[in-house]
Amino acid sequence: MTVFSAYSDDDILADLKAQVADGAVLTDQATLQKQSFNSNASGGRR
């Protein structure tokens, strides 16, 4: 079964950018990787 949502990724990002007037919306892979996975808990989940 194909599941699809009402909004595309582009719709969401465009909306987000419109809502954030003073700060920055970052979507480059390097930033997403770096900020999504920190290594301080190096053992992962138990």
Added chain:
Amino acid sequence: MRRGGDGSGLARAVVEVQSVADIQGVLKVARKYHLPVIPQTTATSTVIGSDGIAGGLILSTRKMAQILEISKDDSLAVVQPGVVNGDLDQAARKQGLFYAPDPASKPFSSIGGNVSTNAGGMSTVRYGATKDNVLGLKVVLADGRKVTLGGRTLKQAFGYDLTQLFVGAEGTLGIVYEITVKLMPIPLGTSIMGLAFFKDMAQLAQGVTAIRMSGVYPTMLEALDGNTIGALDKYEKTHYADKSGAMLIFRLDGSSDANIQVLKDLLAKYDAQDVQVTADEDEQAQLIQLRRDMLPAVFAGQNHLMEDMALPLSQLAPMMAYIQQVGHDLGVTIYTAGHAGDGNVHPTLVWPKDQPEVPGAVLEALRRIFWKTLELGGTISGEHAVGMMKNQWNQPELDDNVDYLQHQLKTLLDPMNLLNPKRKIN
């Protein structure tokens, strides 16, 4: 180590907010598209508290980093969440004040993160954890409302204490955008620091309990076990491990000769060896660095899990002995250090770098250590918070009724479960 199976995942976007309106905007988008929001500041969480969630929005308050006010008369500072702990402390010191909470991550972790995890540190034994130093908060709730909690007074007995509800909430209840913290006057008199060596951690723990009860009010009582001292020796090219199985680093601020003598007498009573005391500032800085170097020394070249239990002081010695026993029984190498003065123990369990999965023996050792902690009346999270790492322990730690009440509070404040979902309370 890259993860995913632990619930962390690649975020859709990182939003570096610069204003309250930005925060409200991110939350509005999150509500509209049902997206998880991960509050993050300097991302030093050790419990997978601020990592991405697949498809979610990382809301970073790192760039909201202004010290808005330092008031000498009111002994407080008003800061944005991105202010780094050490920077606030330095700014306060220029005015004869200091910011007391001092996690080992002080040079790089933020006040916003410290508040949201209720961070502790070496001087918690004297000045309390972050919660004891927060006077007021401004928070944006999941529905976009702004609330002002607490304020500038040292006392406050009006309404429910919602300020404390948000301290340690780990980004699950709202976004903290302004914080009022206590500052302390720098104590007069001499500060001394020193080292003392004990046969083992259990004996050290007994000495620490006696010092705590003596009325000398130390500002630091840090313990390192034999394994940790050995790792430090390798890292620092020192020879402390030749001396003993446990090291105590202590500090007294603004102390009288009488207090120093009481401390020395107690150390002698509990059979401490090679007691060294210094009032020299450079030597003191070296001792603090020695304690900070403990982490890189232990972590070097191995996979690790660092734990964070807090025990009633009377149970510290039995806990130290138990950890050693578990390591021995299961063949797991454990380095134990901690803020012994406040009963906070950090055992670090290690295994080889080339083995990506956490070995079963390490998991079993942790399980035994956690159950023992609870049996002794302790908590399995003293200062590092819960994140994804320990939220499966809510039931045994909290019990059914409190676990349920926590979920009710979460539902009240974040009915769409958008804020840091699955973290802290699972």
